[in-house]
Amino acid sequence: xxxxxxxxxxxxxxxxxxxxxxxxxxxxxxxxxxxxxxxxxxxxxxxxxxxxxxxxxxxxxxxxxxxxxxxxxxxxxxxxxxxxxxxxxxxxxxxxxxxxxxxxxxxxxxxxxxxxxxxxxxxxxxxxxxxxxxxxxxxxxxxxxxxxxxxxxxxxxxxxxxxxxxxxxxxxxxxxxxxxxxxxxxxxxxxxxxxxxxxxxxxxxxxxxxxxxxxxxxxxxxxxxxxxxxxxxxxxxxxxxxxxxxxxxxxxxxxxxxxxxxxx
Amino acid sequence: xxxxxxxxxxxxxxxxxxxxxxxxxxxxxxxxxxxxxxxxxxxxxxxxxxxxxxxxxxxxxxxxxxxxxxxxxxxxxxxxxxxxxxxxxxxxxxxxxxxxxxxxxxxxxxxxxxxxxxxxxxxxxxxxxxxxxxxxxxxxxxxxxxxxxxxxxxxxxxxxxxxxxxxxxxxxxxxxxxxxxxxxxxxxxxxxxxxxxxxxxxxxxxxxxxxxxxxxxxxxxxxxxxxxxxxxxxxxxxxxxxxxxxxxxxxxxxxxxxxxxxxxxxxxxxxxxxxxxxxxxxxxxxxxxxxxxxxxx
Numbered sequence: 001x002x003x004x005x006x007x008x009x010x011x012x013x014x015x016x017x018x019x020x021x022x023x024x025x026x027x028x029x030x031x032x033x034x035x036x037x038x039x040x041x042x043x044x045x046x047x048x049x050x051x052x053x054x055x056x057x058x059x060x061x062x063x064x065x066x067x068x069x070x071x072x073x074x075x076x077x078x079x080x081x082x083x084x085x086x087x088x089x090x091x092x093x094x095x096x097x098x099x100x101x102x103x104x105x106x107x108x109x110x111x112x113x114x115x116x117x118x119x120x121x122x123x124x125x126x127x128x129x130x131x132x133x134x135x136x137x138x139x140x141x142x143x144x145x146x147x148x149x150x151x152x153x154x155x156x157x158x159x160x161x162x163x164x165x166x167x168x169x170x171x172x173x174x175x176x177x178x179x180x181x182x183x184x185x186x187x188x189x190x191x192x193x194x195x196x197x198x199x200x201x202x203x204x205x206x207x208x209x210x211x212x213x214x215x216x217x218x219x220x221x222x223x224x225x226x227x228x229x230x231x232x233x234x235x236x237x238x239x240x241x242x243x244x245x246x247x248x249x250x251x252x253x254x255x256x257x258x259x260x261x262x263x264x
Numbered sequence: 265x266x267x268x269x270x271x272x273x274x275x276x277x278x279x280x281x282x283x284x285x286x287x288x289x290x291x292x293x294x295x296x297x298x299x300x301x302x303x304x305x306x307x308x309x310x311x312x313x314x315x316x317x318x319x320x321x322x323x324x325x326x327x328x329x330x331x332x333x334x335x336x337x338x339x340x341x342x343x344x345x346x347x348x349x350x351x352x353x354x355x356x357x358x359x360x361x362x363x364x365x366x367x368x369x370x371x372x373x374x375x376x377x378x379x380x381x382x383x384x385x386x387x388x389x390x391x392x393x394x395x396x397x398x399x400x401x402x403x404x405x406x407x408x409x410x411x412x413x414x415x416x417x418x419x420x421x422x423x424x425x426x427x428x429x430x431x432x433x434x435x436x437x438x439x440x441x442x443x444x445x446x447x448x449x450x451x452x453x454x455x456x457x458x459x460x461x462x463x464x465x466x467x468x469x470x471x472x473x474x475x476x477x478x479x480x481x482x483x484x485x486x487x488x489x490x491x492x493x494x495x496x497x498x499x500x501x502x503x504x505x506x507x508x509x510x511x512x513x514x515x516x517x518x519x520x521x522x523x524x525x526x527x528x529x530x531x532x533x534x535x536x537x538x539x540x541x542x543x544x545x546x547x548x549x550x551x552x553x554x555x556x557x558x559x560x561x
Contacts, residue, residue: 029355032348036408036489049403078301085298121515121522125394125482126495130507133499134322135315139305144315213394216486217496220305230398238398246390 054235063240068225073248076221079142079214080207086143087150087207088200095155099162101170102184120152124210128219139220146211150203157202161195162188201260205253212245326508334509339494343517346490349411349483350476356412357419358469364420365427366453372431372439385428388421393479397488408489415476415483426468430461467529474525481514 063069094112096102103109128145135141170187178186215223222245229237367373368381397414404410439456447455484492491514498506 029351032351035345035348036352036412038352038409038412046403051402054402055399075304078304081297082301082305085294117519118515121518122511123478123482123514123518125485125492126511126514129485129496129499130322131319133502134319135311140307140311140315143305144319209390209392213392216394216398226395226398233402235399235402242391242395242399250390 051235054233055239056236058236058240058243060240062237063244069222069241069244072215072222072225073245075139076211076215076223077208077252079139079146079221080204080211082143083146083150083211084200084204084207086147088154088196088203090147090151091154091158092196094151095159095162096184096188098155099159101163101165101167102188104180116152116155119148120156124149125213125217128214129217132218137218137220142211142214142219142221145219146207146214149210150207153206154199154203157199158192158196161192161199165191198260201256205256208249208252212249322504325504326511328505329508329512330503330505331509331512333503333506334513337494337506339491339510339513342484342491342494343481343513345408346480346484346492346514347477347517347521349408349415349480349488349490350473353412353415353480354419354469354473354476356416357423357472360416361420361423361427362465365424365431366457368424368428369431371434371436372449372453372457381424382428385421385424388418389425390421391418393418393483394486397483397486401486401488406487406489411480411483411488411490414488415479418479419472419476423468423472427461427465430464430468431457434460463532467532470525470529470532474522477518477521481518 094116097104097108098112098116100109103112124145127148128142131141131145131148132138135144165188169191170183173183173187211221211223213223215221215225216227218224218227222241226238226241229235229241364381364384367377368385370378373381393411393414396417397410400410400413404413434457438460439452442452442456480490482492484490484494485496487493491510495507495510495514498504498510
């Protein structure tokens with residue numbers, strides 16, 4: 001530096017451990033790619049697969065016929081609405097039970113938290129399939145499955161909001177001799193309610209998307225039609241349906257986003 | 265100003281006007297929505313009352329799990345196949361999304377390319393993995409490669425969006441320094457932006473990997489490889505102890521990967537010195553809330 005030399009700074013040599021980690025990750029990736037059947041030649045050949053032609057042309061007559069796509073789609077949305085109401089309704093008390101700030105006592109806190117962690121670890125469609133087996137194929141099972149799923153997502157999001165709520169109103173209520181429920185109701189609930197509503201609408205959007213695939217495992221809605229057409233190799237109908245479904249979903253989401261901005 | 269001694273009032277303060285009306289409006293909307301939805305779903309009171317009992321019956325029979333049978337059928341291998349699918353899918357998503365994110369960020373990309381790339385991310389995020397897999401299965405055939413492609417393509421949407429946001433939040437100093445020495449656009453990105461975003465982007469990849477492990481478990485249910493197929497076939501035979509074992513192993517692996525990956529993310533963000541750094545999940549939730557509602561705490 002001091003002798004005015006303008007040499008480039010020497011690049012630090014990578015540490016042995018860094019190289020080791022990189023090599024390990026690379027080896028794991030190669031191994032995993034091999035396991036899932038990755039093959040450079042087939043991954044290009046698949047784009048020239050003649051089956052692509054079966055996706056075209058889209059039979060608009062069939063797709064736009066009410067009973068084929070639109071009616072099941074409405075059923076899908078009914079599942080999503082009901083599941084959102086049930087799931088978010090149950091999530092309100094459970095979130096308060098599993099937040100450090102408002103848990104009534106330690107056992108309730110620990111039990112609700114660990115049960116919810118396990119519920120969330122089971123993927124949503126596993127719930128759907130289990131409940132289809134339990135209560136029969138159809139929208140009824142789908143509603144239950146999606147309710148469980150919304151409950152799991154909602155308590156995760158909302159209990160963290162409760163964790164971060166201002167503890168002072170709650171302390172004030174407790175100090176003035178309030179019992180547990182009124183203290184939570186007047187000390188915490190008003191400060192977190194706007195976020196509750198925003199999250200509920202967000203969960204509703206998630207449910208709209210999730211309810212579309214429920215039918216793939218027999219839990220009702222538009223996915224049932226999708227599954228049937230897929231099994232008959234009518235990919236042109238599948239593609240047409242998907243276009244309609246995603247246009248409608250997009251419109252509903254825009255409405256929900258606008259509503260959320262207005263509410264909060 | 266001195267505090268005046270006001271006589272204690274017995275009456276509670278009345279809520280502001282309009283609150284009651286708004287509450288009634290919300291309640292009516294919810295009730296009407298629920299009622300309309302119930303009409304579409306074949307619910308009878310009888311069925312509603314029986315359902316929890318039926319479900320409980322099934323759940324009871326999941327215990328004790330038939331671990332031996334599950335192990336003999338190679339469930340562990342199937343779960344690992346799901347993990348491989350998630351890993352390769354995440355890598356495909358990461359490799360495709362990182363260059364695209366540079367083209368979508370407001371501060372480094374021109375408008376004409378930014379808008380279409382952003383719309384591409386939005387469109388990809390709108391289509392669930394399962395639907396992508398439904399489209400790919402006829403082309404690639406049943407098996408893990410269909411699931412890998414579906415997860416890889418779907419990951420591009422979220423990973424691209426998060427990386428774009430990371431790029432938009434960088435310090436512009438290094439970028440200006442590169443430009444001042446005559447560096448081209450690519451050099452600016454490589455030496456001015458990439459080193460700044462790499463830790464957070466790597467933690468996004470890990471986060472997406474956690475999500476993908478769950479997604480790939482589900483993908484097996486429609487024949488795209490992994491543990492889902494095993495669950496479906498055991499349920500068809502109503503072999504509930506085996507179902508319990510499959511569920512138990514899956515949950516165990518999912519939770520283990522979540523925990524490991526969360527620890528790694530924390531370490532990447534906070535550095536080796538402070539392994540108990542900021543909680544990315546909480547940050548991301550706050551961030552998601554801000555994006556959703558337009559307000560920040």
